[in-house]
Amino acid sequence: MERGHHDIGGLPGAGPIDKSQHELSDWEILADAINQALGAKGVKRTDEMRRAREEMDSEAYREMNYYERWIASMEAILIEKGILKKDEIDKKVVEFEKKWGEP
Amino acid sequence: MIHPATGRFRPGDAVRVLNEHRPGHIRTPFYIRGKTGWIERVYGDFLNPESLAFGGDGLPRRTLYLVAFKQGDVWGAAQAPTDKLFVDIYDHWLEPASYGGQRDEHIR
Amino acid sequence: MSTSGDDHDHEHPRNELSAQAKRIYAIRDLLLEKGVISEKDIQDQIEYQEARSPANGAKLVARAWVDPAFKARLIADPKAACAELGIDATALNEFVVLENTKKVRHMVVCTLCSCYPRPILGRPPDWYKSFNYRQRSVNDPRGVMREFGLVLPDDVEVRVHDSTADMRYLVLPLRPKGTGGLSEVELARLVTRDSMIGVMDALPKLPET
Numbered sequence: 099m100e101r102g103h104h105d106i107g108g109l110p111g112a113g114p115i116d117k118s119q120h121e122l123s124d125w126e127i128l129a130d131a132i133n134q135a136l137g138a139k140g141v142k143r144t145d146e147m148r149r150a151r152e153e154m155d156s157e158a159y160r161e162m163n164y165y166e167r168w169i170a171s172m173e174a175i176l177i178e179k180g181i182l183k184k185d186e187i188d189k190k191v192v193e194f195e196k197k198w199g200e201p
Numbered sequence: 202m203i204h205p206a207t208g209r210f211r212p213g214d215a216v217r218v219l220n221e222h223r224p225g226h227i228r229t230p231f232y233i234r235g236k237t238g239w240i241e242r243v244y245g246d247f248l249n250p251e252s253l254a255f256g257g258d259g260l261p262r263r264t265l266y267l268v269a270f271k272q273g274d275v276w277g278a279a280q281a282p283t284d285k286l287f288v289d290i291y292d293h294w295l296e297p298a299s300y301g302g303q304r305d306e307h308i309r
Numbered sequence: 310m311s312t313s314g315d316d317h318d319h320e321h322p323r324n325e326l327s328a329q330a331k332r333i334y335a336i337r338d339l340l341l342e343k344g345v346i347s348e349k350d351i352q353d354q355i356e357y358q359e360a361r362s363p364a365n366g367a368k369l370v371a372r373a374w375v376d377p378a379f380k381a382r383l384i385a386d387p388k389a390a391c392a393e394l395g396i397d398a399t400a401l402n403e404f405v406v407l408e409n410t411k412k413v414r415h416m417v418v419c420t421l422c423s424c425y426p427r428p429i430l431g432r433p434p435d436w437y438k439s440f441n442y443r444q445r446s447v448n449d450p451r452g453v454m455r456e457f458g459l460v461l462p463d464d465v466e467v468r469v470h471d472s473t474a475d476m477r478y479l480v481l482p483l484r485p486k487g488t489g490g491l492s493e494v495e496l497a498r499l500v501t502r503d504s505m506i507g508v509m510d511a512l513p514k515l516p517e518t
Contacts (some may be wrong), residue, residue: 107420108232112444131354149254190335198324289474
């Protein structure tokens with residue numbers, strides 16, 4: 099039976115608990131707030147977001163951090179529901195990158 | 202508002218978690234499948250997340266239980282003799298079982 | 310805190326964000342443009358979140374320690390007990406208070422994602438969301454507790470709760486010995502967030518300030 103990449107309770111190989119705490123960046127606070135706002139307005143349900151994270155590419159699931167996974171699943175659900183399109187998000191990212199300048 | 206429970210089990214009933222492959226969004230963790238424990242509490246009826254996850258209406262509601270397991274029964278060994286694991290599991294993931302081992306009374 | 314794409318985040322220049330992180334600004338603007346959510350909706354959620362912290366949980370615990378009738382009400386109907394203390398737990402479908410005793414300690418995890426009683430305690434700590442915690446808490450709870458400084462003898466029972474559904478769990482830690490002289494406010498300072506998740510007991514004495 100296939101085990102989802104999220105279904106990790108009891109899996110061997112886990113290391114010590116890293117107790118360090120990072121202060122949330124603006125983008126994480128924003129991701130958190132938009133996620134909650136979409137839920138409050140009934141646009142999407144938490145269960146859909148969880149399912150989207152389960153459907154993610156497994157490598158991406160392990161590589162991304164917590165809020166990156168939230169953004170990925172939020173995007174997937176918004177596209178699935180026909181609210182946003184991937185190419186318009188891509189285009190908007192390019193506009194922002196132009197505004198923010200070269201790293 | 203919690204909806205009253207309509208499910209099959211009552212506190213104290215021995216239950217086994219199904220060990221089936223079911224597609225979709227499942228909230229019964231892999232590590233507990235096929236394990237035997239007992240009903241600790243009956244929480245009531247809730248919308249089914251397996252349906253909600255795909256934009257469904259979550260109906261019919263499913264009874265959610267607090268199911269208790271002895272750690273030894275889940276992993277084959279326990280860090281201490283009476284250690285337990287509790288998982289919230291829906292009615293349709295459980296079947297009746299006969300509990301061979303000792304259940305322990307509640308320790309307070 | 311402004312969420313406008315025009316502001317500069319002084320810690321992380323926006324042009325240095327990961328590809329994934331950048332996308333939230335694009336999503337935000339598009340959702341606003343299309344009227345799916347408003348600026349106010351976003352701001353309301355930021356404020357809602359900022360109002361929630363472990364201090365809420367500590368208040369409940371301290372009151373339960375000094376008032377046995379309140380403790381009974383907290384265990385029987387946690388949402389109503391929250392309302393009594395002016396804590397808004399209405400966003401929770403339901404939650405359960407797990408009372409620690411001399412013979413039983415509880416520990417809470419969500420192995421499948423990171424469910425947490427956010428409406429009461431605020432956001433979960435990074436470690437709670439980590440793969441290591443999600444993997445180990447169910448089969449090595451005593452090892453995890455040891456890493457948080459809690460070593461329990463074999464005759465104390467450890468109960469791990471995996472919150473796989475809509476119920477959320479709050480651990481009611483044991484009141485430390487020798488705290489009879491402390492006020493309720495002081496008692497609340499002994500109740501750490503981590504003690505309400507269950508990886509450690511409450512502080513044995515007031516922290517140095």
